[in-house]
Amino acid sequence: xxxxxxxxxxxxxxxxxxxxxxRASLQSLGIMLGVASVLGGFSITDSFKKRSEQLYVKMGGxxxxxxxxxxxxxxxxxxxxxxxNLGLRQQDRExxxxxxxxxxxxxxxxxxxxARVRSAQADxxxxxxxxxxxxxxxEGYSVAQGRSLSTQDVESAAPVALLGSSAATDxxxxxxxxxxxxxxxxxxxxxxxxxxxxxxxFSKENPRNQFWRRNRIIAVPSSLVQRRLQxxxxxxxxxxxxxxxxxxxxxxxxxxxxxxxxxxxxMEEDFRLDDVQSRIRKxxxxxxxYNLIFVLSGVLALLGGGLVNVNIQLASLKERVKxxxxxxxxxxxxxEIFKSFMTEALLLTSLGGLVGLGAGVIFSWxxxxxxxxxxxxxxxxxxxxxxxxxxxxxxxxxxxxxRASKLSPMEALHYE
Amino acid sequence: MNPVIQTRQITKTFGSNGTAVHAxxxxxxxxxxxxxxxxxxxxxxxxxxxxxxxxxLDRPTSGTYALDxxxxxxxxxxxxxxxxxxKIGFVFQSYNLLPKASVARNVELPLxxxxxxxxxxxxxxxxxxxxxxxxxxxxxxxxxxxxGQKQRVSIARALAASPALLLADEPTGALDSxxxxxxxxxxxxxxxxxxxxxxxxxxLGIAAxxxxxxxxxxxxxxxxxx
Ligand SMILES: Nc1ncnc2c1ncn2[C@@H]1O[C@H](COP(=O)(O)OP(=O)(O)OP(=O)(O)O)[C@@H](O)[C@H]1O
Ligand SMILES: [Mg+2]
Numbered sequence: 001x002x003x004x005x006x007x008x009x010x011x012x013x014x015x016x017x018x019x020x021x022x023r024a025s026l027q028s029l030g031i032m033l034g035v036a037s038v039l040g041g042f043s044i045t046d047s048f049k050k051r052s053e054q055l056y057v058k059m060g061g062x063x064x065x066x067x068x069x070x071x072x073x074x075x076x077x078x079x080x081x082x083x084x085n086l087g088l089r090q091q092d093r094e095x096x097x098x099x100x101x102x103x104x105x106x107x108x109x110x111x112x113x114x115a116r117v118r119s120a121q122a123d124x125x126x127x128x129x130x131x132x133x134x135x136x137x138x139e140g141y142s143v144a145q146g147r148s149l150s151t152q153d154v155e156s157a158a159p160v161a162l163l164g165s166s167a168a169t170d171x172x173x174x175x176x177x178x179x180x181x182x183x184x185x186x187x188x189x190x191x192x193x194x195x196x197x198x199x200x201x202f203s204k205e206n207p208r209n210q211f212w213r214r215n216r217i218i219a220v221p222s223s224l225v226q227r228r229l230q231x232x233x234x235x236x237x238x239x240x241x242x243x244x245x246x247x248x249x250x251x252x253x254x255x256x257x258x259x260x261x262x263x264x265x266x267m268e269e270d271f272r273l274d275d276v277q278s279r280i281r282k283x284x285x286x287x288x289x290y291n292l293i294f295v296l297s298g299v300l301a302l303l304g305g306g307l308v309n310v311n312i313q314l315a316s317l318k319e320r321v322k323x324x325x326x327x328x329x330x331x332x333x334x335x336e337i338f339k340s341f342m343t344e345a346l347l348l349t350s351l352g353g354l355v356g357l358g359a360g361v362i363f364s365w366x367x368x369x370x371x372x373x374x375x376x377x378x379x380x381x382x383x384x385x386x387x388x389x390x391x392x393x394x395x396x397x398x399x400x401x402x403r404a405s406k407l408s409p410m411e412a413l414h415y416e
Numbered sequence: 417m418n419p420v421i422q423t424r425q426i427t428k429t430f431g432s433n434g435t436a437v438h439a440x441x442x443x444x445x446x447x448x449x450x451x452x453x454x455x456x457x458x459x460x461x462x463x464x465x466x467x468x469x470x471x472x473l474d475r476p477t478s479g480t481y482a483l484d485x486x487x488x489x490x491x492x493x494x495x496x497x498x499x500x501x502x503k504i505g506f507v508f509q510s511y512n513l514l515p516k517a518s519v520a521r522n523v524e525l526p527l528x529x530x531x532x533x534x535x536x537x538x539x540x541x542x543x544x545x546x547x548x549x550x551x552x553x554x555x556x557x558x559x560x561x562x563x564g565q566k567q568r569v570s571i572a573r574a575l576a577a578s579p580a581l582l583l584a585d586e587p588t589g590a591l592d593s594x595x596x597x598x599x600x601x602x603x604x605x606x607x608x609x610x611x612x613x614x615x616x617x618x619x620l621g622i623a624a625x626x627x628x629x630x631x632x633x634x635x636x637x638x639x640x641x642x
Contacts, residue, residue: 004533008534011534012528015517015521019516019517020516322512323514325512326512326513326514326525327525327529328473328497328500329471329473329500329506329512330500330501330506330525330526330529330573331498331500331501331502331529331530332497332501332529333493333494333497333529334493334494334497335494336497336529409474409497409500410468410473410474413473413512
C-alpha cells in the first residue's frame with residue numbers, strides 16, 4: 001500500500017472530521033476522558049511519591065540501617081540466659097567498627113531517657129536524647145547558634161546540650177538559650193547550641209509540620225545519659241544506625257553485622273535490624289497499587305467511552321448509510337470504506353488523545369494545587385495514557401467500520 | 417465493435433418462494449456506443465431494478481450482462497466496485513450529493529477512488545463544472561444550490577471518470593419542467609459529444625427527445641421503438 005494512498009485517506013478523514021465536528025468531538029470525548037484520567041491518576045501518585053522523596057531527603061536520607069533492642073518473642077517466662085541479656089550496648093557499636101569501612105558512611109547511637117527538665121522559666125517532663133557518632137548530620141539537623149556536640153563531649157560525657165528550635169523557646173522564651181543552664185534531673189547542663197528550625201508540610205490535606213517533634217529535641221552526649229543520668233555501667237543503647245549509601249551493599253552488611261552481634265548477645269537475637277530503604281520501598285508499593293487502581297479506572301473510562309463511541313458510530317452509521325451507498329455507487333469498494341472509517345477513528349483518537357493529555361495535565365495540576373503538593377509528571381505516564389487510548393480507539397472502531405464495509409451498495413443507496 | 421450494453425435473459429427476483437417478486441423476467445437489451453436511450457414504462461415495471469443491474473449496483477438473478485464487452489454478472493464485489501468507478505456514471509433523481517462536502521469535492525469523489533492525485537482531481541472537477549455550466553459554484557455546499565444546479569453537479573460527478581455509460585434514473589423527476597428541459601438539453605449535448613446515455617423517465621415529452629425508446633412492462637421489454 002502506497003504512502004500516497006495513506007496520505008489521501010488521512011486527508012479524507014480530516015475533511016470528514018471537519019465536516020462533522022459535532023459528531024467527531026462527541027466520539028472522542030470518551031477517549032479524552034479516559035486519557036485524562038489515566039494520566040491524572042499516574043501524575044497524582046507520582047506527585048505524592050516525589051513529595052515523599054523530598055521529605056526523606058530532608059529527614060536525612062533513607063539509606064540507613066537501624067539496629068534496635070527488641071525482646072525475643074517466645075512463649076512463657078524468659079530463660080535465665082535471656083533474662084541476663086543486656087540488650088544493645090556501646091560494645092556492639094565498637095565491635096562493628098571494623099565492618100566494611102568503605103560502605104559505612106556514618107554511624108550514630110541513641111540512648112534516650114525521660115526526665116524532669118528545668119530552666120528558670122519552665123519545668124517539664126521531657127524526652128532527653130543522648131546521641132553519639134554522626135547523629136545530627138544523619139538526621140538532617142544543622143546548628144543555628146553556637147556549636148554542635150564534639151567527639152570530645154561524647155567521650156568525656158560533658159554536661160552540655162543542644163536544643164531544637166521549639167525546645168529552645170519552651171525553656172528560654174526570651175531567646176537567651178545559648179550559654180544558659182538547663183537542669184536534667186539533678187544534672188545541670190550548659191546549652192552550647194541551638195538547632196535550625198526544621199519545617200516540612202507534606203500537603204494542604206496534611207498541613208502539620210512533619211518535623212514538629214524534631215524541633216522539640218533536647219540532645220546531650222549519649223555518654224552523659226548512660227553514665228550520669230542513668231548510672232548504667234553497661235553503657236546500653238536504644239539504637240545504633242548505620243548509613244550505607246550503596247543499596248546493594250546492604251544485604252552483606254546485614255549478615256556480617258548479625259554474626260558480630262549475636263555472640264555479644266549470647267546467641268540470642270534480642271535486637272532488630274530495620275533496613276529503612278527497603279521498608280519504605282515496600283510501603284511505596286502501595287503507591288503502585290494506587291497506580292493500578294488509576295489505570296483500571298482509566299481503562300473503565302476508556303471502556304465506557306469506547307462503548308459510547310461504538311454507539312455513536314453505529315447511530316451515525318445510520319445517517320451515513322446513504323452516504324456510504326453513494327460512495328459505493330461511485331466506486332468505493334467495501335475495504336476502502338473500512339479503511340476510511342478506521343483512519344477516521346484513528347485520527348480522532350490521536351487528536352482526542354492529545355486533547356486528553358492536555359486535560360490530564362490541567363486535571364493533575366488542579367488536584368495537586370488543591371492538595372498543595374508540587375506536580376510531578378513522568379514521560380512514561382504520557383506514553384501509557386496515549387497508548388491505551390489509541391489501542392482502545394482502534395479496537396472500538398473495528399466493529400462499526402466492519403459493519404459499514406459490509407453494506408450492500410444497493411440497499412445503502414435506498415436507505416431512508 | 418462491442419455494444420456498451422448487451423443483456424441476455426436477465427431476470428431479477430426479490431424475496432423467496434411465497435413472497436417472491438419477479439421484478440425482471442428476461443430482458444434482452446443492446447445499447448450501442450454513443451446511443452441515447454430512454455427507458456419508459458409504468459410504475460413498478462422494473463425500470464429502476466434494470467438500471468441498478470446495468471449500473472452494477474446489483475446482480476441479476478439469472479442471465480448474462482456484458483458491459484463494454486466484459487461479462488460482469490459473476491464478478492466479485494470488489495471488481496464490481498472498480499467497474500462502477502471506471503465505466504459507469506450515475507445520475508440520481510435525488511442527486512445524492514454529500515451534503516457537507518463542497519461541490520468540487522463531490523465531483524472529485526470518483527477520481528478519489530480511481531486513485532487520481534489530488535491536484536489533478538481538483539483540476540478535472542473545475543473543468544467538469546465548467547462543462548456543465550456552473551464553474552462559479554465549486555466552493556459552495558450542495559445545500560446552497562438550486563435543484564437544477566445540484567443535478568448539474570451530479571452530472572459533472574458522473575462524468576468525472578470518463579465512463580463508458582451514463583445512467584440516469586428520472587434525473588428530472590424532482591425538477592420543474594423548465595429546469596428539467598435544461599437538464600435534458602445537457603444530456604443531449606453530452607450525447608452529441610459521444611457519451612452513451614440511458615435515461616429512465618415518466619415524461620413522454622422527454623422520452624421523445626431520445627434517439628430510441630424501450631418500454632418496460634411487468635418486467636419484460638414491451639416494445640422497442642427506433
Ligand atoms: N428491494 C426490493 N425488494 C422487493 N421488491 C422490490 C425491491 N426493489 C423493487 N422491488 C419490486 O420490484 C418491482 C419493480 O420495481 P422498480 O423499482 O424497478 O420499478 P420502477 O419501474 O422503477 O417503478 P417507478 O416508476 O415507480 O420508479 C416492484 O414491484 C417493486 O415493488
Ligand atoms: Mg424507479
